[in-house]
Amino acid sequence: MEELKSAVNEHMDQMADLMEKLTAELRSGLKPAYENFIGFFHAIDWKEPWLICLVSFHVMLLLVVFMSRKNINFQMCLFLLALGGVYLAERLNHLLAGNWKSFAGQNYFDSHGIFLSILWSGPLLVIAIIILVNTLFSMCHLMVRWKKAELKHRARVARSKVD
Template sequence: MEDLKSAMDDQMNQMADLVERFTAELRSGLRPAYDNFIGFFHAIDWKEPWLICLMLFHIVLLVVTFISRKNVNFQMCLFLLALSGVYLAETVNRLLGDNWKSFAGQNYFDPHGVFLSVLWSGPLLIVAIIILVNILFSLCQLMVRWKRAELRHRARLSRDKEE
């Protein structure tokens, strides 16, 4: 019984320590995250042509996503392509890291892939989420149309029986 009480006390102390650290981080606010973001933003040379092309690619992809919102088949292809791009991000990061001198002014491609995750995978995931929400919305509309057609069909059958 004494071992159980000791284990419970240890667990409570760990939980109290976790809560204390969490509240200390909340008290510090979002300032450290903001400072990290600003540092990341200023470390990038945004005038490099390949970065401009990358941003234009993401903008065009987003516009195509919104324009094709009624075409579910095309959107599913876009969805799979976006997720494939995210899946291949590690390989792309390695390839670009090996050849960065031929197109970039500095090596942005660290072994952890933070840069590519933020500027390649992040926008692709946002596009994939937009497509997913659109497809779910389309499916809900299809279910409503199907149910209405079913109710009209039942009403027609019951009307035919009465006659």
């Protein structure tokens, strides 16, 4: 019985420590996250041509997604290409890490792939989510049209039976 009490007391002490750490983090607010983001942002040389091309690629892809919002088949191709780009991000990170001297001023490509995840996979995932939401809205609109057509057809059939 004593072992059980001591185990429960140890568990309660651990939970109290975790709650204390959590409340300390909440009291500090978002300042550490903001400082980390600002540090990350300033560590990048945004005037490098390959970074300008990468940002331009994402902007152009976003524009193509908005302009082709009515063409669901094309959007599905873009969706699969975006997810394929995210899938291949790890291989791309290894390839770029080995050849960074030929196109970049500094090595942005760490072994964990944080930089590429933020600047390559993040925007592609946002674009994929936009395509997905657009597809869901299109499906809802199509279901409403289909149900209206079905109700009109039933009304015509019911009128023809009456006549």
